[in-house]
Amino acid sequence: MKTLIKNAWILTMDQALSTYPQGMLMMEDDQITYVGDYDALLAEDADEVIDAMGGLLIPGMVNTHAHVSMIPFRSLGDDCPDRLRRYLFPLEIECMNASLVYEAARYGILEMQRSGVTTFLDMYYFEEEVARACDEMQMRGVLGETVINFPTCDCEEAYGGLDYSENFIRNWKSHELVTPIIAPHATNTNDASALKAAHEIAKTYDTLISMHVAEMDYEMKEFRENYNMTPVEYLDSIGVLSDRLVAAHCIHVNEHDMKLMAARGTSVAHCVGSNMKAGKGISPIKEMVQHGITVGLGTDGPSSGNTLDLFTQMKTTVYAQKTHYKDRSLFKAEEILKLATIEGAKVLKMDEKIGSLEVGKKADLVLIETNSVNMFPIYDPYSAIVYSANASNVDSVWINGVRVLKEKQSIFNQQEIKEALMQEMKIFKQRAIERSKEL
Numbered sequence: 001m002k003t004l005i006k007n008a009w010i011l012t013m014d015q016a017l018s019t020y021p022q023g024m025l026m027m028e029d030d031q032i033t034y035v036g037d038y039d040a041l042l043a044e045d046a047d048e049v050i051d052a053m054g055g056l057l058i059p060g061m062v063n064t065h066a067h068v069s070m071i072p073f074r075s076l077g078d079d080c081p082d083r084l085r086r087y088l089f090p091l092e093i094e095c096m097n098a099s100l101v102y103e104a105a106r107y108g109i110l111e112m113q114r115s116g117v118t119t120f121l122d123m124y125y126f127e128e129e130v131a132r133a134c135d136e137m138q139m140r141g142v143l144g145e146t147v148i149n150f151p152t153c154d155c156e157e158a159y160g161g162l163d164y165s166e167n168f169i170r171n172w173k174s175h176e177l178v179t180p181i182i183a184p185h186a187t188n189t190n191d192a193s194a195l196k197a198a199h200e201i202a203k204t205y206d207t208l209i210s211m212h213v214a215e216m217d218y219e220m221k222e223f224r225e226n227y228n229m230t231p232v233e234y235l236d237s238i239g240v241l242s243d244r245l246v247a248a249h250c251i252h253v254n255e256h257d258m259k260l261m262a263a264r265g266t267s268v269a270h271c272v273g274s275n276m277k278a279g280k281g282i283s284p285i286k287e288m289v290q291h292g293i294t295v296g297l298g299t300d301g302p303s304s305g306n307t308l309d310l311f312t313q314m315k316t317t318v319y320a321q322k323t324h325y326k327d328r329s330l331f332k333a334e335e336i337l338k339l340a341t342i343e344g345a346k347v348l349k350m351d352e353k354i355g356s357l358e359v360g361k362k363a364d365l366v367l368i369e370t371n372s373v374n375m376f377p378i379y380d381p382y383s384a385i386v387y388s389a390n391a392s393n394v395d396s397v398w399i400n401g402v403r404v405l406k407e408k409q410s411i412f413n414q415q416e417i418k419e420a421l422m423q424e425m426k427i428f429k430q431r432a433i434e435r436s437k438e439l
């Protein structure tokens with residue numbers, strides 16, 4: 001099946017940042033076969049022709065850090081100090097189960113697809129369920145089971161995630177859309193032997209490893225007192241700081257940390273919405289990029305940043321950096337869109353497959369309409385996407401050649417997905433309300 005998209009303003013996000021204002025893209029099944037100016041001869045070959053009506057066509061966006069199944073927590077205790085230990089951990093142990101993870105994953109995937117995210121890295125519990133949701137909903141997922149130093153909702157023993165991960169990785173290793181990884185929760189919630197064991201599993205099965213790094217104030221204090229090191233130095237001292245590592249947050253990193261990360265090839269998932277909402281600080285991504293560290297954008301869980309879309313993250317990232325350094329020219333719009341697309345793909349080591357619109361790559365595409373009131377006028381298409389657009393401007397989304405969003409309508413039944421989630425959330429919601437009264 002050959003599908004042609006014509007009359008699109010194509011931003012390829014390739015190495016040269018090639019653009020085609022009157023562009024045409026051809027895909028055959030799951031692969032891009034042509035990107036360039038309109039070619040009438042080639043167009044004759046198409047089985048299906050889609051008129052983009054001057055919309056902006058970009059690569060599918062890559063969310064490099066999420067906990068998609070935390071949807072039930074959204075808007076709960078948002079302004080509460082230490083929400084993690086007061087709400088999240090206890091409610092997870094009490095109420096999270098396989099069915100709730102699955103239904104929340106379906107809902108979150110729907111939300112991401114509607115906002116132009118075609119690939120996401122996820123770490124949570126019952127990750128098999130998230131994989132199943134990706135498989136059913138044509139979503140590209142890089143998924144890791146959480147490893148943590150206490151019993152969890154899906155394992156009665158501490159560090160149960162290690163065994164879970166091995167089975168999980170074996171089960172999904174050759175799936176077209178799901179890429180299994182391993183995900184220790186954080187530097188301060190795993191001991192050295194668990195972190196090393198997780199890294200060994202990543203090496204054995206040739207996967208990524210992802211965790212929260214240098215996110216918390218108390219984490220910094222703990223490592224300084226216990227080891228006289230930063231979390232990054234500590235990870236390096238135990239051999240876990242490697243090119244397999246996707247380090248989420250990295251708010252509190254110093255010059256030496258960044259040099260180490262660059263030397264080891266460790267990449268960063270920058271979760272600005274979550275960092276700033278919690279008042280944790282501004283991550284020095286300007287310096288990271290200068291050091292040659294690959295940085296992508298992440299939403300974090302829907303309870304941390306309240307959204308799973310990267311339009312919000314792009315805007316917040318650029319506002320935060322410009323404000324922090326008092327420099328309007330810092331991080332131009334095209335550089336920000338790179339973080340959300342090709343750089344995110346590099347973080348996940350998938351840039352040969354996704355992240356830009358180039359012949360031979362997978363057909364993961366997002367069409368952003370330019371008819372809505374907020375999208376006029378457009379002098380610079382990158383600016384329009386980063387500063388003017390929001391998730392509601394996403395018109396169509398293709399993942400692996402399948403159009404999952406068509407003229408703002410999902411191919412999946414949104415009402416059915418929401419009702420199924422509400423059904424599974426009943427006990428959770430009741431306990432969440434009770435808990436907020438107790439505290």
Ligand SMILES: [Zn+2]
Pocket residue numbers: 065066067212248300301
């Ligand atoms: Zn997180």
